[in-house]
Amino acid sequence: MAFLDRLKRGLARSREALNEIFYFGGEVDEDFWEDLEDTLVMGDLGAEVALSVVDDLRDEAARKGLSTARQLRAALINRLAEEFTPATSDPFDARPSCVLFVGINGAGKTTTVGKLANAGKLDGAKVIIGCGDTFRAAALEQLEIWADRAHVPIISRPRGADPASVCYDVIEEAERIGANLVLIDTAGRLHTSKDLMRELQKVVSVTRKRSRIPVHVVLVVDATTGQNGLSQAKEFNDALELDGLIITKLDGTAKGGIAVAISHTLALPIYRIGVGESIEDFQRFDAHDFATALVGDGSLT
Amino acid sequence: MFNSLQDRLQDTFDRLKGKGRLTEDDINVAMREIRLALLEADVNFRVVKRFVAACKERCLAADVLDSLTPAQNVVRVVLEELTQLLGSTESALTLAPNRHPNSIMLVGLQGSGKTTAAAKLAYLLKKQGQRPLLAACDVYRPAAIDQLETLGSEVGVPVFTGDRTDPVGIAKGAIAAAAGEDATVVIIDTAGRLQIDEVMMAEAVAIKNAVRPDQVLMVVDAMAGQDIVNVVSEFAEKTDFDGVIMSKLDGDARGGGALSVREVTGKPIKFVSTGEKPDALEVFHPDRMAKRILGMGDVVGIIERAEELADAEAMADAERMLNEGFTMDDMLKQVNTIRKMGGLGKILGMLPGGERLMGQLPDGIDEGVVGRMEAMIFSMTPQERARPKIINGMRRARIAKGSGRSVQEVNQLIRQWDEMNAMMGKLRALQNNGQLSPRAMKQMAAQMKNQGAPAGGNRAQRRMQARKGRKRR
Numbered sequence: 001m002a003f004l005d006r007l008k009r010g011l012a013r014s015r016e017a018l019n020e021i022f023y024f025g026g027e028v029d030e031d032f033w034e035d036l037e038d039t040l041v042m043g044d045l046g047a048e049v050a051l052s053v054v055d056d057l058r059d060e061a062a063r064k065g066l067s068t069a070r071q072l073r074a075a076l077i078n079r080l081a082e083e084f085t086p087a088t089s090d091p092f093d094a095r096p097s098c099v100l101f102v103g104i105n106g107a108g109k110t111t112t113v114g115k116l117a118n119a120g121k122l123d124g125a126k127v128i129i130g131c132g133d134t135f136r137a138a139a140l141e142q143l144e145i146w147a148d149r150a151h152v153p154i155i156s157r158p159r160g161a162d163p164a165s166v167c168y169d170v171i172e173e174a175e176r177i178g179a180n181l182v183l184i185d186t187a188g189r190l191h192t193s194k195d196l197m198r199e200l201q202k203v204v205s206v207t208r209k210r211s212r213i214p215v216h217v218v219l220v221v222d223a224t225t226g227q228n229g230l231s232q233a234k235e236f237n238d239a240l241e242l243d244g245l246i247i248t249k250l251d252g253t254a255k256g257g258i259a260v261a262i263s264h265t266l267a268l269p270i271y272r273i274g275v276g277e278s279i280e281d282f283q284r285f286d287a288h289d290f291a292t293a294l295v296g297d298g299s300l301t
Numbered sequence: 302m303f304n305s306l307q308d309r310l311q312d313t314f315d316r317l318k319g320k321g322r323l324t325e326d327d328i329n330v331a332m333r334e335i336r337l338a339l340l341e342a343d344v345n346f347r348v349v350k351r352f353v354a355a356c357k358e359r360c361l362a363a364d365v366l367d368s369l370t371p372a373q374n375v376v377r378v379v380l381e382e383l384t385q386l387l388g389s390t391e392s393a394l395t396l397a398p399n400r401h402p403n404s405i406m407l408v409g410l411q412g413s414g415k416t417t418a419a420a421k422l423a424y425l426l427k428k429q430g431q432r433p434l435l436a437a438c439d440v441y442r443p444a445a446i447d448q449l450e451t452l453g454s455e456v457g458v459p460v461f462t463g464d465r466t467d468p469v470g471i472a473k474g475a476i477a478a479a480a481g482e483d484a485t486v487v488i489i490d491t492a493g494r495l496q497i498d499e500v501m502m503a504e505a506v507a508i509k510n511a512v513r514p515d516q517v518l519m520v521v522d523a524m525a526g527q528d529i530v531n532v533v534s535e536f537a538e539k540t541d542f543d544g545v546i547m548s549k550l551d552g553d554a555r556g557g558g559a560l561s562v563r564e565v566t567g568k569p570i571k572f573v574s575t576g577e578k579p580d581a582l583e584v585f586h587p588d589r590m591a592k593r594i595l596g597m598g599d600v601v602g603i604i605e606r607a608e609e610l611a612d613a614e615a616m617a618d619a620e621r622m623l624n625e626g627f628t629m630d631d632m633l634k635q636v637n638t639i640r641k642m643g644g645l646g647k648i649l650g651m652l653p654g655g656e657r658l659m660g661q662l663p664d665g666i667d668e669g670v671v672g673r674m675e676a677m678i679f680s681m682t683p684q685e686r687a688r689p690k691i692i693n694g695m696r697r698a699r700i701a702k703g704s705g706r707s708v709q710e711v712n713q714l715i716r717q718w719d720e721m722n723a724m725m726g727k728l729r730a731l732q733n734n735g736q737l738s739p740r741a742m743k744q745m746a747a748q749m750k751n752q753g754a755p756a757g758g759n760r761a762q763r764r765m766q767a768r769k770g771r772k773r774r
Binding site: 038041042043044046047048104105106107108114136137138139140141142144145146190191192193222224225226227228229231232249251252253254255257258 | 336337340341342343345346410411412413414417442443444445447448449450451452455495496497522523524525526527528529531532549551552553554555557558
């Protein structure tokens with residue numbers, strides 16, 4: 001429950017605590033439903049999703065005779081938790097595995113690769129990192145520092161090189177040294193940039209063709225992203241056939257509600273969530289915890 | 302996938318368009334759509350509530366113009382309210398005139414784009430004749446300093462890194478070094494921080510107190526969701542920033558956060574970042590942004606971009622074109638102008654209904670067309686470029702082979718040149734008949750050069766729209 005503890009700590013310091021609508025646990029009236037809708041919208045769930053969730057919940061409340069806010073809270077959490085697409089396997093556990101990290105600029109891909117390399121290493125995996133970001137200034141230097149911290153090898157080419165060639169190199173090296181967890185960072189790009197998306201398609205297809213171990217393409221999504229997140233995910237999914245998601249930056253006060261819509265709409269599981277600054281701060285995703293965090297857990301800390 | 306805010310409001314207003322008179326119910330329907338659209342655009346829900354209430358009140362009140370249809374009146378009210386919310390005046394960057402050096406400090410969340418924005422700002426100030434110095438105060442993110450150094454060398458601006466460990470010391474050192482470096486403005490890049498991280502927020506305040514910058518700018522991601530109000534209120538409280546740079550506006554995010562920031566903190570949006578290149582930082586214009594959101598297009602923006610690029614050389618070219626005809630080299634220049642303006646997609650996106658049009662195209666805009674035209678023109682001999690008339694079948698086949706394109710594509714290019722040349726001919730005829738002053742002619746020719754599209758599209762229509770925009774201004 002470390003994630004929830006963290007979240008509570010964040011909430012206690014933020015203004016959001018004022019919106020803890022389930023706190024009083026009392027009467028359910030028209031204001032309550034409106035507040036509930038607002039709370040969900042405020043969690044970046046999106047107006048339409050929030051509306052449909054609240055409508056469903058009203059029906060359920062009428063059907064099952066749920067009358068207190070506490071009962072409704074539990075029903076709502078279950079309802080939201082069901083929205084997430086469950087993972088059938090985990091690319092970081094089911095080794096050997098090659099994972100490509102994609103996403104828009106500033107989502108936290110490089111940091112994610114660094115931290116997961118460390119986690120994999122601690123878990124006994126033979127990890128290798130590939131720097132497929134040959135565009136951004138100092139992306140390689142940044143990743144090298146992470147590789148150094150995790151004590152894992154890194155494969156790169158100079159800035160401006162073809163990123164697909166880096167993937168080729170890293171898989172070759174992985175085979176040579178017998179690595180069983182290959183993590184490849186890619187340059188951040190906006191999903192609206194046709195040329196850059198095409199370049200990424202090539203990177204992914206080269207990797208999928210060349211690699212003899214299973215390749216997973218994971219979209220890294222910043223939890224502070226609003227409704228545009230769905231548009232991002234859709235474009236990346238259309239272009240690359242994603243396998244799953246990683247949600248970063250859940251250590252702030254953003255609730256990451258857009259993850260519900262993405263996971264549900266595109267049928268993508270969430271593999272990990274990033275909840276802090278330190279190197280071990282990636283956790284497994286738990287739909288119930290995540291939903292609880294979205295709604296509020298019914299107590300003020 | 303949901304529609305863009307633009308589409309959505311357009312749909313609503315299309316429905317209202319047929320009505321001679323709007324009832325309160327009609328207005329309620331429109332307002333409901335606007336509410337949903339604004340929420341989808343990530344405007345904070347409290348801001349949305351206030352905004353919609355204000356719009357509705359004004360729509361119901363007597364303050365309507367008789368000359369407009371009821372639907373037009375709703376559009377006008379929403380537009381005015383939106384513009385007002387975004388900030389009614391343009392807020393450019395103001396630096397104290399008699400302070401040496403001036404300084405600008407950037408703050409924001411992780412991944413919002415501070416380092417990139419710092420380099421872009423440096424480039425912009427350099428273009429304005431300042432001598433900027435970048436200060437690398439992000440000592441936490443691995444290689445953040447290296448990143449700034451690389452970006453600095455790309456835009457030709459020195460970077461002060463100090464001891465690479467103490468952010469306050471680096472900031473102070475940069476100010477002191479500015480004198481030696483002969484720099485006029487110091488741009489301080491800081492580490493990304495969470496608004497709830499007390500230690501890091503205190504550090505930002507310490508940097509600010511140490512150098513007392515002329516401006517503190519907060520970089521806000523255009524894709525930010527509802528939580529951005531919490532973030533900016535806390536940053537406003539602690540760092541008391543002066544304005545905002547919106548980053549990543551080149552995506553399809555509608556940047557509703559901009560509205561929220563403005564409403565919640567009262568701070569102006571000063572710049573918007575619209576691309577990866579160093580020059581992709583533009584002054585924020587609330588009226589244009591509001592119009593863009595409402596689907597009225599950013600016609601003024603297009604003209605300004607075009608004018609910026611239409612320099613004296615272009616005028617000279619225009620005169621030569623009139624006298625000697627339109628060559629393939631002119632066509633090449635035209636293609637490059639479009640590229641400089643950010644590509645076809647960007648230009649189209651700024652036009653009324655342009656986004657809709659792009660949505661209808663099966664593969665979106667084919668930016669490659671510009672490159673292909675260039676390839677074909679590069680495969681021509683100097684004689685062919687100067688006198689395209691001599692390009693016969695054999696030459697076409699050779700050009701196609703040389704550029705790796707099909708003969709059909711070469712034919713199409715030559716047809717386009719033919720059209721442009723014919724238009725020049727008409728202008729020339731007008732001039733010879735004395736119906737047009739030479740100056741007006743040159744202007745028209747220059748405009749044609751800047752507004753013309755290389756392939757497809759309706760050039761004439763686009764130019765007309767551009768002219769209308771010019772008149773309005």
